[in-house]
Amino acid sequence: MTATQLNSETRQAALREMSEGAELDVLVIGGGITGAGIALDAATRGLRTGIVEAQDWAGGTSRWSSKLVHGGLRYLQQFDFKLVTEALHERERLLYTLAPHLVKPVPFLYPILHRFWERPYVTAGVGLYDTLAHVGSKVASMPFHRQLSQRGVQEAFPSIKPGVMVGAVKYWDGRVDDARLVLTLIRTAVGYGALAATRTRVTELLKNDDGAVVGARVTDLEAGTQHEIRARKVIAATGVWTEETQDMAHTDGGLKVLASKGIHIVVPRDRIRGEVGLILQTEKSVLFVIPWEHYWIIGTTDTPYEQDISAPVATAADIDYVLEHANVVLDEPLTRDDVMGTYAGLRPLLQPGVKEGTETASTKISREHTVAEATPGLISIAGGKLTTYRIMAQDAVDFALGKERAKSLPSVTDRTLLHGANGYVPMTRQADRIGARHGWSDDMVNHLLNRYGSAITEIEDLVAEQEDLARPLAAAPAYLRAEVVQAARHEGVLHVSDVFETRTRMSYDQPDHGLAAVEEVADLLAAELGWDDARKEQEIQAYRAVCAAEDAAAQTTDDASAAAARSAAPSLNTL
Structure with missing residues (x-):
């Protein structure tokens, strides 16, 4: 396993390698739980893998779940014992082995x-x-x-x-911090060679002379540049954007999602x-x-x-x-x-059946998810739930490889530890020493171990470089200053909102969206990412605007009015 760092430099390098290097075996569109799982599954099989996400990692559905890893008691009422058993076994793997x-x-x-x-x-x-x-x-x-x-x-x-x-x-x-699970999957996949880029929107699916999808044209939403990425197979794991993604292939086939x-x-x-x-x-x-x-x-x-x-x-x-x-x-x-x-x-919500002209693998269809070839070269996966992401990913990569190659190159993610899992238990036995070394309470050490696992050493290394990073944020003492810097250096943060909404839970687990901490967070990011005062202020105001728009939406009584209120905030991608 190589370095798992995610930051602005590794993002740019990944985009260059995806567009200028050799053809990918698999290009994954969508950086939620399913897409992240697919990237890890493909990379650990030795496939040349790329993954792009238009927003931040877990920027769509995956960070807003009930944050549970469970079998689904309600399915027992429907006598779906196979589905419940599968989900429960995945729960056990995550709890005691993988994460x-x-x-x-x-x-x-x-x-x-x-x-x-x-x-x-x-x-x-x-x-x-x-x-x-x-x-x-x-x-x-x-x-x-x-x-x-x-x-x-x-x-x-x-x-x-x-x-x-x-x-x-x-x-x-x-229970699980859903956003951190996605982020950890991405970091683990990168450690096994996957190329990963956020804020990278697919604007067109590329086709060869036979009409098969052979890659995608993407826009770097940070720089405004376009890139062409070639791939033998493209897998769309775009959730509620599934049909929108399929439409770019100008096909009537694929999955139907509400x-x-x-x-x-x-x-x-x-x-x-x-x-x-x-x-x-x-x-x-x-x-x-x-x-x-x-x-x-x-x-x-x-x-x-x-x-x-x-x-x-x-x-x-x-x-x-x-x-x-x-x-x-x-x-x-x-x-x-x-x-x-x-x-x-x-x-x-995956709708029954598939669109006309769609090839499906009957063994890959369950009550929870379906894998289908919307058109030659483009594979869609939809449905499912967070708990069974690994099975979904395995099914998608199996489908992309075909039965014979999948059989000779099987998935190994059932025994691939996620970043921070290796050495986690022994590290918990050192909690007292870690706390004494840095003046952290038991609660703070547990907080760090339950977010980073054995990768708590990344936080300690930052504190060794800069002693004041060991302090909690003044207005959000549940989090350390070092966690903000770590998020920029190791976890791919590009914007202030990335810290509040994904790397931490401050957007909802602190009063008033955590706005009391926004100045300190912006100062730390500015020093790490090289922002000038104008850029820093722009980032602060952009997050404030989103918070104000969400507060206005929460005063409305219907979705249409709420959506109108939320639209008052400027798009992050205009920064």
């Missing part, structure tokens, strides 16, 4: 609302869920479910409204008393109440979306819906004043 620093066990309560008949029914379902996780798994060690009485529920979750449930089943799933909006709210940890999460059924969706370090994430919604797909936002109606349903079970109701942040994302 133990990023994916953590989290307990949930499944409410029992009716005496006598409901507990046996729920227990059977959750028991089967646990069993499927362990059957055939070499690493499964998630605790088995437990029965809780009404008193037990009150002890585990003191904020529960008395009488709202007669008991619960306590079970375990996984967008569904899901929003989440964030409230301070001390506002709800409890050490476990909740899973609640609503008339429209499943509502999760998920504990994080210093806050709770509550969501989600599930509503059709027909506005600008590049910047979905939460409306007042969305926020009130989540508050209303959470308050059904909370003894002290939440109000809008308790909401410290919100975020919204779009699920790419």
